[in-house]
Amino acid sequence: MPIDPSKILAIDVHVHAEVSCHDPEDPVMAKFFDAASTYFKADRKRPTIPETIAYYRAQNIAFCLFTVDCESGIGAKRISNYEIADIAAEHDDIVIPFASIDPRKGKFGAREARDLVEHHGVRGFKFHGIMQDCHPADRVAYPIYEVIAEHGLPAIFHTGHSGMGTGMKGGGGVRLKYGQPILVDDVAVDFPDMKIILAHPSWPWTDESLSMALHKDNVFMDLSGWSPKYFPKQVIQYANTQLKHKMLFGSDWPLIRPEKWIDAARAAGFREDVLPLIMKDNAAKLLGLG
Structure with a gap:
């Protein structure tokens, strides 16, 4: 049964799958989960x-579900994209399957992307340059982007600071520079048919994301990873005005719960006519849900 936007409260575009139904927790990833739980003051049990x-x-909230493939970047075994696609197909009235493919898998990764889209119902992709240790516009990733653009699907790119690695020795070996939003600008230019979602308020480079969303018709922002009560003031300002059709609700589950994000958003200063766009309408249009 396809998702009916009129029957749901909201669409959360940023939900992580961190526990496989089949495989034990990866010990490398476990160290990052430990640190992230401390940083977010969240339950360690995923x-x-x-x-x-x-x-x-x-909660009556539809959501985009994905893992992060960072097998090359940090050596952690990923949760299978096929596992996520299969369980999403069983709950397609509420779950929208996204995939994550390590950019360094290049043409072989593009083969997986095509199979996931054409035979397993995947509706979008997630990239995390910091954890994947890869510049978003590195040409090694372009074969994967070509598949995404060919099918007119969205791709979420992590931007800004990362809770993953925060507090670990050397930040867990991951490099924050790959979270700078302007690094995605080349991708937006080279793939104008790919809808790009810049994840999070992008601190400390918030203004770069706002500029890109203003400048590029294919660039959007999701507001996950922070409670709205901590948003930089310019995020609220632009959401209420020039970017009201470009902002998307995202929680960053399981580290932030959607109902807590929504409660904070209602008190954050969004205009009454803008909040429904952020919570559901913008995402429904972007995802082709009607």
Whole structure:
């Protein structure tokens, strides 16, 4: 049963799957989860994918579900994109499957991307340059982007600071420079048919994301990873005016719960006519849900 936007409260475009239904937690990834739980003051026990689905169903919120493939960047085994696609197909009234493919997999990664889109119902992709240790516009990733653009699908790019690695020795070996939003600008130019979602308020480079969303018709922002009460003032300003059709609700589950984000958003200064656009309408249009 396809998602009916009129029957749901919101669409969360930023939900992580961090526990496989089949495989044990990867020990390399576990160290990053430990640090992130401390940084976000969140429960270390990660919900399973079925638990996540049940939670969002109870909240009546549809959501984009993905893992992060950083096998080359930090050597952590990923959760299979096929696992996520398969369980999403069983709950397609509320779950929108996204995939993540390490950019360094290049043409072989492009083969996987095409198969996921054409045969397994994947509706978008997630990239995390910091954890993947890769410049977003590195040409090694372009074969994957070509598949995404060919099918007119969105791609989420992590931007700004990262809770992953915060507090670890040497930041866990990951480099924050790959989270600078302007690095994605070349991708937006070279792939104008690919909808690009810059994840998070992008601190300390917030103004770069706002500029790109203003300048490029294919660039959007999701507001995940921060409670709205901590948003830089210019995010609220532009969301209420020039970028009201470019802002998307995202929580960053399981580190931030969607209902807490929504409660904070209602008090953050968004205009009454703008909040419904952020919570659901913009994402429904971007994702082709009607």
